Amino acid sequence: MTSAKEQPRKRFLALDTATVTLGVAVTESGRVVHEINASGERNHSVHLLPIIGEALQRSGGAEMLKGITVGIGPGSYTGTRIAVTAAKSLAWSWKLPVVGVSTLQALAWGGWNAGAGSxxxxxxxxxxxxxxxxxxxxxxxxxxxxxxxxxxxxxxxxxxxxxxxxxxxxxxxxxxxxxxxxxxxxxxxxxxxxxxxxxxxxxxxxxxxxxxxxxxxxxxxxxxxYELEGRWIGFLGEARHASGDTDDVHSLIPNYTQLAEAEANLLKAGKGGVKSR
Missing domain, CATH: 3.30.420 (Nucleotidyltransferase; domain 5)
Known part of the structure; x- marks a missing residue:
């Protein structure tokens, strides 16, 4: 029988594009294996997949992953969708569990650590x-x-x-x-x-x-x-993955907290609507 100390370590990919920083990290047992944080909100859709590829290449490849974590916002309306869509697509393609975590909780953890660590x-x-x-x-x-x-x-x-x-x-x-x-x-x-x-x-x-x-x-x-670092998304996700509390890859959605301005304007003009659930 394999002892607890001999259990294989679990490695996870984490990503967030809800803020001005594009954060990608590979974490394992509460430590950072590799991390890339890039500023430039308007270019998140262009750079996300190449950065994921680079992070995986430098950390042993996708075959070592046991799951994916994504920041679901709230934050940039368009930005949040980019990471969530990518995480769902990769999880489905690689047959990996996926969990969504709060971008704000990760921001709080990272920002407080940056300040209180002085x-x-x-x-x-x-x-x-x-x-x-x-x-x-x-x-x-x-x-x-x-x-x-x-x-x-x-x-x-x-x-x-x-x-x-x-x-x-x-x-x-x-x-x-x-x-x-x-x-x-x-x-x-x-x-x-x-x-x-x-x-x-x-x-x-x-x-x-x-x-x-x-x-x-x-x-x-x-x-x-403080600008969000991908590691804090990863650390939040590790806890959920460990508990088995994963999300359905098809129903995971961003936490917008409000309608986008364009949708709100359509609603006011009587040209659109939202379904309550």
């Missing part, structure tokens, strides 16, 4: 017993224009994936900041107020002092500009 934060990755603080909170941000952002809320989990506290949605930032202030007050009453509140990702538009002014004094505010 020397001044090395001792503050989580609350210490008796201090009256809960884990750091992480707010991923992707600009959705018109004062809105694709965002969510997570609690830092040390070396593990951030724990979700609020769903992935497109939100008006002014309202979202107010809602976060209320959540912090409620957490204070339970002795679980976060020591730090991290805003990570596309922080230039929504992570400035003026935008976050209602949160002054509620917690230590940190803004961490």
């Amino acid at each position: 020397p001044e934060d090395a001792a503050g990755l989580g609350a210490r017993p008796g201090e009256g603080f809960g884990p750091d909170w992480i707010v991923p941000l992707l600009d959705a224009r018109r004062g809105q952002a694709y965002t969510a809320l997570f609690a830092a989990q040390g070396g593990e994936a951030p724990r979700r506290l609020a769903s992935d949605r497109v939100r008006l930032m002014a309202d979202w900041v107010g809602a976060l202030a209320e959540r912090i007050e409620a957490a204070k009453a339970q002795g679980e107020c976060p020591r730090r509140l991290w805003f990570v990702g596309e922080t230039a538009v929504h992570g400035g002092a003026e935008s976050l002014k209602p949160l002054e004094g509620a917690a230590e505010l940190r803004a961490q500009p």
